[in-house]
Amino acid sequence: MLRRFVPAICLSILSLRAQETPAPDPAKQMSEAQQRIKKISATQYDLDGIKIDAATREVRIPTQVCLKKAPIEFMLTTDTGKTHETVLTTTVSPTAIQVAMLLASYQPATEGLLRKVPAEERPKIWKEAPPKDKGAHRVKIQVEWKVGTETKIAPLSQWVQNSDLRKSPPDLETWIFNGSYIDERGFIAQQEGSIIGIWLDRGAIFNSPAEGNWRDDLWISLPDTIPEESTAVTVIITPATP
Secondary structure, X not given: OHHHHHXXXXXXXXXXXXXXXXXXXXXXXXXXXXXXXXXXXXOEEEEOOEEEEOOOOEEEEEEEEOOOOOEOOEEEEEOOOOHHHEEEEEOXXXXXXXXXXXXXXXXXXXXXXXXXXXXXXXXXOOOOOOOOOOOOOEEEEEEEEEEOOEEEEEEHXXXXXXXXXXXOOOOOOOEEEOOOOEEOOEEHHHHHOEEEEOOOOOOOOEEOOOOOOOOOOOEEEOHHHOOOOOOEEEEEEEEXXX
């Protein structure tokens, strides 16, 4: 008779342990990422394949093309994130990307994300907040890839189109480094794998401030400009022009 209860007891114990498993500690994750930083030169660093130039503030992230033609909500996620709706994926952790951005002296802030969002569509649980230094959260994002021996480079915004207009958003010269957020689940970008959102996602590390950013039905990739799936692509982040 006792044998019948053993499996049930084991399942109950496993269930309790799962419930008791604490959320990842964001501070510990950040500290561990900082310890993995390798100094290459006086101003250049490497963190898990991310190249950081502290002098120019350029941050280079290794990625690859995931979807060439699809409705999308993201331009970049992790390879374990929302891969069914992103142009690019990366094996680099969002925590490492966050640390790289801070090392390059960017400041996360939400100012500008809601500027073009209608009042009735604005979130109730967070509001815009400026960075300590004006404009320190605004960035330019480009993509770089090879075609044979030729290196191609283009603004990331040229890989997405507004499905109403059938063209790239004209007001997306710069992106916003909002830095995701932390709650009881931990660092949300790390938990969900969201890195660059074209649809407004507070949990992503970067977001688009373009008109229509609140609409998840508006954005599709622009396949004529995107290389073939699995092509290696470097995402290049630099300070936005003042």
